[in-house]
Amino acid sequence: MILIFKTARDHWRSYLTWTFGALAMVGIQLSIYPTVRSSAAGLTSFLDNFPKAFKQVFRMENYTTGAGFLSTELFSMLLPLIFIAVGASWGASASAQEEEDRTADILLTLPISRVRVLSIKILTAVLAQIVLASILITSLVVGIRFVDLPLGTTKIIAGVMTLLTLGILFNAISTLLGAVWGKKSLALGGAIGLAIAGFLFFSLAPLVNTFERLTPINPFQWTLGSRPLYEGVDVGYTLVSLVVTLALYGTSLFVFQRRDIQA
């Protein structure tokens, strides 16, 4: 328990920043919705003139509906970015920060196994993302009532759960990269690089056949591609994502347990 508190304490400033940032984005975007709704007819005909490819890339289908608006403005880029950032930074810290700071020299010579140390740090990161997801669900459920945005609570929960799945997946990726390299900046950079590449491949898939063929192995397809705000949680894709996440965590523990801790 003491290590959970220590890990949380290490991150609380950046965590609060990301959380308030997410809440601010939700507030700003929801405040725009009444204007969008009141000019729905005009906007719809305006958007109809956009090239189909453009609308596909930016997920602008059904923009004036509640699900379409939230999907375009929050769930296709801004909120995934926050979950990926939180997940990747906590993951890189979990497996590489203490070695880079050399505080691991004392921590890892205490009578607690490396697997336990890393497991506790991973657990803390997952809990932090669950708390962030809960705050987002609450703010969205309350917020849409104020602006009269038509969307069921279960769809909002499904959308945020999908983001949570994505965030935890990138937490696992950066945890593994940190366990392999022992460098936080490399682990974080690697995970963010993979996220950018994955997002570009996912976004441009409707236009590029090669990218289209890669969608089955693209984490963004398993999450955002399942259109959770319209269709709820896709159990199959979610399971795939969770299995890959668990495999990455397992490999991270295996590697971390065996690596030489550099002075």
Added chain:
Amino acid sequence: MPTPAISLQGLTKYYGSDLGVADVTFDVFPGEVMGFLGPNGSGKTTTMRSLVGLLNISSGRAQILGEEVSVNASAVRARIGYLPGSPALYKNLTGLEYLDFLARMRKIDCTEQIHSMAQRFDLDLGRKIHELSKGSQQKVAVIQAFLHYPQVMILDEPTSGLDPIVQREFSAMVGEMQARGAAILLSSHVLSEVEHLADRVVIVNAGKQVLLEEISRLKEKTVRTIDLYFRAPVKGDVFAGISGIKDLRIDGKRVSCTVVGEENSLLRCAVENGLESVQTHESTLDDIFFSLVSGGDANDLNFQNGA
């Protein structure tokens, strides 16, 4: 023969194809302080980090309290106090919070020891670690290695950054731990400190162990220079036949020579010939250390190696 608390048998560590240390072999027994010397990059830290499980051993064996050391041997670490070289602490915590964190991680209550040791070191536990001087940060690091009264202590450059008064207090604490039966492996650049604290010394150079010897025997076997002052000029032939003396130089009333081993015969002869005073230039551990690490060949040193 007691069971060694620390036992290294041919410990070898490679970093990829680069040698860290090769074939390091020594034991440290309960209640013994083993000095661990070597120049920078000689393999001291590699050996110590292997012993506490931060590094995987390439070959050989390392045991602590009868258990094989490995990166996964977390149980045995409960009985080890480890102080890394240039220790890094959690800078956003106070000294008290940090030491309390480590005690809780060890699942023991060390409140009394923390305050008592802080008092001995004149350390302000209420200040954030990043606000402390390097010396005070070192005090916190030293305390964390002692606070659970470990049976085995592995201390890498423990007095680095400590002022002489605190160094003296540290020496006293090492003595107390030794009296409690702890086996202590201590590396230091302060050779007089090792000479003062250690029972035996192991010296490594370029990743190889070049010497393992008791400090007292080491000094016995060292070559000493002696200046003898007589009431009247003496002739050289009076010292003929005395074993163990070399480089005899006679300058009127002053006679200089080097002596290996005991010097009783020389002094007896000198007294019989009107000795007025005597001055001995004892080799220190510094001399031995520098001879070893600069000479390269253990057989060509300024002291008699071997048993």
